[in-house]
Amino acid sequence: MGQPWERIFAGSERRLKSSAIRDLLAVTAQPDVISFAGGLPAPELFPVDAIRESFDRVFRTEGAAALQYGPTEGHMPLRAMLAERLSARGIQATPEEVLITTGSQQALGLLGTVLLPRGSSVLIEAPSYVGALQAFTLHEPEYLPVRMDHEGLVVEDARRVLKAASVWPAFAYTVATFQNPSGVTMSRERREGLLTLSHEFEMPLIEDDPYGDLRFDGKAVPPFRALEGGDDAVYLGTFSKTLAPGLRLGYVVAPRPLISRMVLAKQAADLHTDSLAQRAVLDFCLHNDLAAHVDQLCRVYRERRDAMLSALKRHLPSSCSWTVPEGGLFTWLTLPEQVNTVELLREAVERKVAFVPGSAFFTDGSGGNTLRLNFSHPTPEKIEEGITRLGALLTQRLTSEDAGGRLELAGSETR
Amino acid sequence: MGQPWERIFAGSERRLKSSAIRDLLAVTAQPDVISFAGGLPAPELFPVDAIRESFDRVFRTEGAAALQYGPTEGHMPLRAMLAERLSARGIQATPEEVLITTGSQQALGLLGTVLLPRGSSVLIEAPSYVGALQAFTLHEPEYLPVRMDHEGLVVEDARRVLKAASVWPAFAYTVATFQNPSGVTMSRERREGLLTLSHEFEMPLIEDDPYGDLRFDGKAVPPFRALEGGDDAVYLGTFSKTLAPGLRLGYVVAPRPLISRMVLAKQAADLHTDSLAQRAVLDFCLHNDLAAHVDQLCRVYRERRDAMLSALKRHLPSSCSWTVPEGGLFTWLTLPEQVNTVELLREAVERKVAFVPGSAFFTDGSGGNTLRLNFSHPTPEKIEEGITRLGALLTQRLTSEDAGGRLELAGSETR
Numbered sequence: 080m081g082q083p084w085e086r087i088f089a090g091s092e093r094r095l096k097s098s099a100i101r102d103l104l105a106v107t108a109q110p111d112v113i114s115f116a117g118g119l120p121a122p123e124l125f126p127v128d129a130i131r132e133s134f135d136r137v138f139r140t141e142g143a144a145a146l147q148y149g150p151t152e153g154h155m156p157l158r159a160m161l162a163e164r165l166s167a168r169g170i171q172a173t174p175e176e177v178l179i180t181t182g183s184q185q186a187l188g189l190l191g192t193v194l195l196p197r198g199s200s201v202l203i204e205a206p207s208y209v210g211a212l213q214a215f216t217l218h219e220p221e222y223l224p225v226r227m228d229h230e231g232l233v234v235e236d237a238r239r240v241l242k243a244a245s246v247w248p249a250f251a252y253t254v255a256t257f258q259n260p261s262g263v264t265m266s267r268e269r270r271e272g273l274l275t276l277s278h279e280f281e282m283p284l285i286e287d288d289p290y291g292d293l294r295f296d297g298k299a300v301p302p303f304r305a306l307e308g309g310d311d312a313v314y315l316g317t318f319s320k321t322l323a324p325g326l327r328l329g330y331v332v333a334p335r336p337l338i339s340r341m342v343l344a345k346q347a348a349d350l351h352t353d354s355l356a357q358r359a360v361l362d363f364c365l366h367n368d369l370a371a372h373v374d375q376l377c378r379v380y381r382e383r384r385d386a387m388l389s390a391l392k393r394h395l396p397s398s399c400s401w402t403v404p405e406g407g408l409f410t411w412l413t414l415p416e417q418v419n420t421v422e423l424l425r426e427a428v429e430r431k432v433a434f435v436p437g438s439a440f441f442t443d444g445s446g447g448n449t450l451r452l453n454f455s456h457p458t459p460e461k462i463e464e465g466i467t468r469l470g471a472l473l474t475q476r477l478t479s480e481d482a483g484g485r486l487e488l489a490g491s492e493t494r
Numbered sequence: 495m496g497q498p499w500e501r502i503f504a505g506s507e508r509r510l511k512s513s514a515i516r517d518l519l520a521v522t523a524q525p526d527v528i529s530f531a532g533g534l535p536a537p538e539l540f541p542v543d544a545i546r547e548s549f550d551r552v553f554r555t556e557g558a559a560a561l562q563y564g565p566t567e568g569h570m571p572l573r574a575m576l577a578e579r580l581s582a583r584g585i586q587a588t589p590e591e592v593l594i595t596t597g598s599q600q601a602l603g604l605l606g607t608v609l610l611p612r613g614s615s616v617l618i619e620a621p622s623y624v625g626a627l628q629a630f631t632l633h634e635p636e637y638l639p640v641r642m643d644h645e646g647l648v649v650e651d652a653r654r655v656l657k658a659a660s661v662w663p664a665f666a667y668t669v670a671t672f673q674n675p676s677g678v679t680m681s682r683e684r685r686e687g688l689l690t691l692s693h694e695f696e697m698p699l700i701e702d703d704p705y706g707d708l709r710f711d712g713k714a715v716p717p718f719r720a721l722e723g724g725d726d727a728v729y730l731g732t733f734s735k736t737l738a739p740g741l742r743l744g745y746v747v748a749p750r751p752l753i754s755r756m757v758l759a760k761q762a763a764d765l766h767t768d769s770l771a772q773r774a775v776l777d778f779c780l781h782n783d784l785a786a787h788v789d790q791l792c793r794v795y796r797e798r799r800d801a802m803l804s805a806l807k808r809h810l811p812s813s814c815s816w817t818v819p820e821g822g823l824f825t826w827l828t829l830p831e832q833v834n835t836v837e838l839l840r841e842a843v844e845r846k847v848a849f850v851p852g853s854a855f856f857t858d859g860s861g862g863n864t865l866r867l868n869f870s871h872p873t874p875e876k877i878e879e880g881i882t883r884l885g886a887l888l889t890q891r892l893t894s895e896d897a898g899g900r901l902e903l904a905g906s907e908t909r
Contacts, residue, residue: 082696090611095607119563122558122559130561131549138545193503193506213762324563325561327596334497349603354740
């Protein structure tokens with residue numbers, strides 16, 4: 080008597096992909112697995128007491144208003160505070176140009192809804208943040224992936240890709256600072272080049288910046304909106320990495336015509352973001368020194384990054400290479416061509432260590448020999464132990480690959 | 495140098511409609527306007543202290559876990575509690591069949607994403623909840639509106655509509671109890687009829703039930719999932735009307751194949767719902783008598799509904815009629831054919847009273863002479879005063895309409 084769900088879902092496979100990797104990573108929740116797979120901040124650094132006090136204060140001072148329906152655009156005093164603080168960082172914005180979202184993942188979803196009619200194309204970095212790809216793929220765009228190097232997206236490649244594209248690109252999407260997954264930061268020169276391209280091709284530019292505040296060393300590179308000609312760039316921010324992700328509080332800075340459209344899409348998506356959480360985070364920012372808290376995060380994450388880089392150097396075969404991020408949560412490994420990191424993950428999980436295979440971050444099937452490692456969540460001790468396990472596996476694997484290669488010449492199928 | 499937003503948005507007008515009514519209603523936030531327009535619960539009834547205590551307890555007992563990323567499906571103990579309590583109401587569900595959503599508006603959005611590929615059709619009530627229409631319209635379905643009477647959706651009309659439809663319906667959507675906007679409750683017989691239709695046409699049935707607990711009098715009618723053959727019906731619930739809407743906490747009960755799909759869509763939409771709010775609402779339910787709280791809501795709302803019905807009887811012209819809801823938040827007015835309630839709203843706002851014009855709830859341009867009134871938010875005194883104002887306006891308007899009608903015969907344009 081049940082509904083024929085298989086028939087009902089036929090045809091939506093491309094838009095909503097169930098991920099084999101996700102199923103595999105589900106097992107990494109086991110306590111004995113050292114997971115470098117998530118993108119989780121370190122919970123021991125959450126300022127739990129101060130956040131609790133903020134919630135308490137909001138209940139006592141604002142009462143029922145904090146529990147009632149609120150405007151889709153967000154709580155105006157929070158929008159105003161964000162506009163003011165962003166201006167101090169060179170991102171000019173009026174409160175009306177700030178939209179509060181249910182995490183910045185929602186901003187990606189709304190941008191997809193608003194900017195990706197059927198038959199669109201999108202310029203993306205290769206690799207690119209998998210959550211953005213999920214949000215955009217619902218609208219089945221043609222992806223225009225652009226190669227990255229140690230200075231970020233290669234602008235001349237982007238120009239070539241755009242000129243060759245059959246479909247006018249709806250927008251360009253970049254995580255320009257401490258990119259997820261690669262950890263790479265786009266140089267100022269590249270940013271200026273991409274901005275020029277965005278004007279030339281009348282292509283809105285979306286900068287997703289969840290990690291920008293988490294700089295451990297090196298000099299900050301300005302966000303696109305702070306560059307000349309960047310007034311129209313869209314900027315996505317979040318409290319997930321600087322305060323706490325569980326509250327699901329993000330924001331978008333964008334020109335008002337785009338904000339208006341996103342508000343309509345947000346009405347349909349969830350009416351508005353949690354009224355109480357918005358007020359509590361505002362209260363937290365007014366009663367605490369968020370910058371000092373972020374400094375503390377940076378000190379701890381720097382130590383973990385250093386532990387990760389040191390362990391990689393000591394435990395990984397010399398045929399492996401990785402990025403050296405100046406901040407953020409991730410480093411990115413490139414292994415010898417013949418290693419398939421999806422297969423490697425299966426073996427790694429048996430050895431109680433986990434990562435995200437890099438192919439998840441590419442739209443064109445490439446990246447099979449890459450993987451992402453998170454260093455913000457595990458302690459330095461766990462990092463050392465986990466990379467030791469991974470290094471042992473890789474050393475063994477690469478040795479047997481070599482052996483396999485030799486055997487193959489003799490007709491064996493051991494590979 | 496800015497991006498050409500007008501060109502960029504060209505073509506998405508149909509999917510994302512800016513609402514003239516919304517702009518008009520924005521002015522009703524003025525404190526001297528008596529608004530029957532919103533769908534707001536009475537904030538003076540929010541159990542602010544008890545909710546504050548629950549948040550405080552969660553911070554103290556669960557700490558950082560309540561602020562970390564959580565599973566897309568929702569906090570398992572909350573899902574388990576919902577499954578248990580729903581079973582007591584005849585809605586059989588395992589915890590795995592319960593998905594936590596960011597308000598039930600999000601559930602509508604996810605259902606649209608999952609069930610409405612391009613070229614779909616949807617069976618809806620006429621009138622229908624405007625938020626559902628917004629969520630579905632993003633996917634540009636063909637709407638199959640079905641007439642309602644005092645027993646709800648007319649099943650034989652639904653059958654006729656389905657037989658005549660050129661496109662297989664993706665699902666049927668109903669707010670069967672104390673409908674928004676009409677206040678009407680679908681009878682058990684009609685529900686059984688619609689359930690039969692849903693099997694006959696292999697058409698999933700979605701019951702959106704935000705108001706079902708708010709019954710003032712009469713006998714409860716079982717939800718679809720509690721009826722024979724209703725195991726596959728989708729049920730949408732929320733804490734917005736029974737506890738507090740600002741927390742954005744809703745849930746879906748559905749067969750697991752559908753839940754799996756919705757989880758993928760939710761990952762792209764906002765990763766997961768606020769971890770802290772989920773735990774706090776669970777804590778509230780475990781430490782307080784939610785049913786007793788709902789009883790209190792019903793006592794207050796019953797009084798307000800009675801004040802509304804009494805005022806309508808005393809102040810409205812006899813050519814107007816309205817529904818008599820046994821619960822919920824709304825009553826529905828039908829005015830003489832010649833009244834356009836969008837125009838009427840402009841005049842009403844000048845007289846400091848507001849409502850929602852009924853045409854917003856129809857997909858076929860009908861309902862121009864209808865309107866929705868909310869009675870949960872204003873006090874009985876405000877209801878009396880507001881309906882007095884509306885009655886005076888309508889009396890004058892209908893008198894001048896008559897005059898206008900006569901003048902028109904003489905070639906005047908005063909109408």
